[in-house]
Every structure is written in C-alpha cells, then in structure tokens.
Amino acid sequence: MNQPLRPVCRAPGEIRVPLGFTFATAIAGIKQSGRPDLALAVAGEGATAAAVFTRNRVAAAPVEVGRAHLKGSKGKIRVVLINSGNANCATGPAGKTACERVCKETACMFQFRDNEVFPSSTGIIGVPLPTEKIIAKLSDLAVNLSSSEASAQAFANAILTTDTRPKTASAQFTVAGKPVTLLGVAKGSGMIHPKMATMLAYIFTDIAAGPRDLQQHLSAATNATFNSISVDGDTSTNDTVLLIASGKSGAKLIPATRSKFTHVLRDICESLSEQIVSDGEGATHIIHLSIEQARTREESLQIARAISHSPLVKTAWAGADPNWGRILAAIGNSGVPVDPVRVQIHIGDQQVCRNGAIHPFDEPRAHRHLSQPDASIRVQLRRGKTNLQFLTTDLTTEYVHINADYST
Secondary structure, three states: OOOOOOOOOOOOOOOOOOOOOOEEEEEOOOOOOOOOOOEEEOOOOOOOOEEOOOOOOOOOHHHHHHHHHHOOOOOOOOOOEEEEEEEEEOHHHHHHHHHHHHHHHHHHOOOOOOHEEEEEEEEOOOOOOHHHHHHHHHHHHOOOEEOOOHHHHHHHHHOOOOOOOOOOEEEEEOOOOOOEEEEEEEEEEOOOOOOOOOOOOEEEOEOOOOOHHHHEEEEEEEHHHHHEEOOOOOOOOOEEEEEEEEEOOOOOOHHHHHHHHHHHHHHHHHHHHHHHHOOOOOOEEEEEEEEEEEOHHHHHHHHHHHHHHOHHHHHHHHHHOOHHHHHHHHHHHHOOOHHHHEEEEEEEEEEEEOOOOEOOOHHHHHHHOOOOOEEEEEEOOOOOOOOOOEEEOOOHHHHHHHHHHOOO
C-alpha cells in the first residue's frame, strides 16, 4: 500500500537525493565573480529522460543540441552538463559546434555516446562559449562525483546567475515498500515568462519509466506550474526543464503508481516555480493572481499575462497602491473580448470593482494587504467556468539596476 507523501523540502540540508545519480561542480572561470560555473550530473545505466524547451524563436545552441540528443538517443540520457555565466546564444554556427564538442569530450570521458549528454547554458547572450575552459575542467568534475546531499546542493548553487539563492525541492513516497524519491533543482529570477519552460530546471527521480510516459507527465506538470508564472514578461532563449529517471528505486511508473507520481511531480514543479517568483529580480511583493470564470485556459492565461506584464500595474503593486483601474484597463487591453460591465475585482478579501465600476472599499486596508510580501488579487470575468492561479511580482527600481548593469 502506498504511504502518504512526505512534504516537499526547500531548506538547505533537507533535500533527498534519488538513487542512481551523482553530482559534481567546478570553477572554469566563466563567471567574472570566480564562483562555481560548471555543474555535472551523471545517471546510471538505463536512465531515461524528457524535456520541454523555450518557445522563443531565438533558441540557444544547447537548446538545439539538447533537442537533437533526446531525439537521437530516444530519451536515453546519462549526463547533464550545465555551464553558467554564458548562454551560448546568438553565437552562430560556432556556438553549436562548441556545444557539440563539449558534449563529445564529456561522452568520451565517461565512454558514453555523444547524444547521451544533455547540455544547458545560462548567462550573457552573444558571447562565444569558452570551450577550452570547460573541457579543461571535465576531469575535475569526473573525479569529484558524489551522491551526497552536499554535492546536490553544490550543483544547485553552480547553475545560478542573478539569483540570490538556490532553488531546490524534494519529496518521497513509497510503492510496495520501495521508496521513490524526486529532487528538483532550478535557477531563474529574471527573464521569466514561460511559454513552455522557464529558466533552467532539472528534476531527478529514481522511478523506472519510459521517455514517453515522462514526457506526458512533465508536460502536464509544466503547464500547471512553470507556465503559470511571470516576473518580467520576457521569455529566455535558453529555457529548459528536464525530467530524468534512473530507475534505481525498483519501482515502476505503471497505472498503480501513476497518480502518486503525478501528484509529487506537480508539487516539485510548483515549489520550484514559487521559489523562482519569490526570487524575482528586485521583487518586493509576490502577487497571487486568480483569474476566474473564463471560457478557456488560454483565455485566462492571456488575461493573467496582460495584467502581470503591465508596467503600470506592476509599479502600483511596488507601491502597494490599490489602483484597481489599472488592472481593469489591462484586462480590456488583453485581446480577450470581455464585457467590462461583468468584471469583478477583489484585492485581498475586499471587492474593489463591481460590474466594471468602483465598489466602495477601505483603501488603507487594501494598501496594507498589498504591502505584505504575499498579496492576492482576484478577477472574475463571468464568461465561463475556467479558473487559473497565476504567480507574478511587482516591478521595482532594483530590477532596473540589476538589468541595466548585467553585462558590464
């Protein structure tokens, strides 16, 4: 009989590492800060994987190579290699060649096939990948591989760029006496507006599953979590979410275990997406935006994005200003054919807009609600029965400072 899920863990030192994975990090000198900038994860024989990628038409070289490797290996991935500090994007044919060479050298070291290496990069766009620096550190990575929690935590730290903290989540459930563990690691705090993936995220599990099953579960979990958040409305060129299964727990993803795995995977993705938004560049307020009574999910997403991408709305949130008129204007400009006189808006537990017009409310109380680190805004369209929960942030001067100085 399956045991209840253990809670998703976020605090350092509380993560659980699935069986069949080892981790290592190194300093290659890609980051000017001198911090770790290479992260490696190696899976045991028989590991399978699935991924979702950015929909930005300007896709980085590792995205193109990662897609090709998943297809060419039929979902058989043994190594995940990530560099931070350089996106290897908009680097022309040389960028793809550089990525493929790094994969080839990594595969050679471990005696795997080239397409069993899954690459990722994050950092500045338009700068050639320092291939030699990465290759020179591969042997250090290989000798330092470990299955310890400390190594997994170091992996989470090495993939960061403008993040102020690592993002991790893990959980465990039992199938017929066999513990199944999931560990999620992510980075991202700016350029966050998922259109199928967000930032970089890697989810490791020791359940046994085929690539097709993993893809179905990952796509569903991603749509409900990573695709329902936004920090600044910009979709990265490198966005990748990878789900990789070692199969070493002895438990299989079969109909009897599918429900449990679905639930835990979604919890992991939800935790990571919340951590990304809470670490949004310069963010001081996290907004839980509820879009209710839309006709379709896509319609509710369109409205949520219109609200969360409006500089006027976001700056009002930064000042805890209960300016509901800006929210209503963003709804009207979303492209969805809403009837304004049917729209209702709530800030916290107060209705501030009724039938598209002001509803008397306590402004100081609304201001106090928006002054909290986490605030809620609820929009009712009265068009249908579809509801959506969406996470976003305010827009502060600190966001401008971070991104004005990013490459210099």
